[in-house]
Amino acid sequence: MKHLAILTALVLAVALPVRAAGDDMTADQILDHISETMEPEQAHGKVRMTIQTTTGEERSFLYETFSKGSGEKALMKYLEPSRVKGQAILMLNDANDIWTWFPRTKRVRKLATHAKKQKLEGSDFSYEDMGGGDEFREEFDATRQGDERKDGRLCYRLELVRHEGSDAGYSRILLWVDKEQLVPLAIHYYHDLDPDLWEKEMVCSDVRVVDGIATPFKCVMHNRLEGTSTSMETVEMSYDVDLPDDLFTELGMQR
Numbered sequence: 001m002k003h004l005a006i007l008t009a010l011v012l013a014v015a016l017p018v019r020a021a022g023d024d025m026t027a028d029q030i031l032d033h034i035s036e037t038m039e040p041e042q043a044h045g046k047v048r049m050t051i052q053t054t055t056g057e058e059r060s061f062l063y064e065t066f067s068k069g070s071g072e073k074a075l076m077k078y079l080e081p082s083r084v085k086g087q088a089i090l091m092l093n094d095a096n097d098i099w100t101w102f103p104r105t106k107r108v109r110k111l112a113t114h115a116k117k118q119k120l121e122g123s124d125f126s127y128e129d130m131g132g133g134d135e136f137r138e139e140f141d142a143t144r145q146g147d148e149r150k151d152g153r154l155c156y157r158l159e160l161v162r163h164e165g166s167d168a169g170y171s172r173i174l175l176w177v178d179k180e181q182l183v184p185l186a187i188h189y190y191h192d193l194d195p196d197l198w199e200k201e202m203v204c205s206d207v208r209v210v211d212g213i214a215t216p217f218k219c220v221m222h223n224r225l226e227g228t229s230t231s232m233e234t235v236e237m238s239y240d241v242d243l244p245d246d247l248f249t250e251l252g253m254q255r
Contacts, residue, residue: 027144027158031137033182040213043067045237046079051123054227061121062235066243073248074130088253094135095127101253108250117169124200124221124230128169136160139168150176150185151205161195171195181214183207199225211239
């Protein structure tokens, strides 16, 4: 999603304004709405990420999130647990450029381009999943399929097939979008090398309206191949903010 995609990840990535939608909308028109509003112009919140391993163990992180430029700039600052407090991740250009800050070593490190497909803190979300929503339109061809219900809500079902030559980390994506609020409720991600291999599923719920924007307060990513899952639960969220540009810099990461 993006995605959610879903938050910063995806919690920020799937926040959409409440609006009416017509049954005559094409797949591209639905994606246009998502691309335009998948991330508001600015956002500030706190999110708790909980990772459940194959052994049933849980690891939890609380971080503060900042987003500006409709997802072009995103910053995560870890608050808990103490061993990661102060660490920060800066993502620019829709997560194509990624930096990390480690206060204990006082080092800023720029990740390689291919790192956006790697796991975030060992979770089931990749850096790419935490990027902006434009990737749906820029990296995939979309087709509208038959409408379906998810959790009792009537949804548009879209199939996204990766463009030839694209470096997106998924070959195919299925997307269920609530027809009333245009909020993605489920996203199926298919393996980079096999469009028939269902790799991950993200399910979003607890949709609340914050500053006029319908926001899923819980998104869970299930890794079907590894038998693990990661939840992102919003603790606080505000879109009526004015964030300075210098927050999204190497110096801003360290404050």
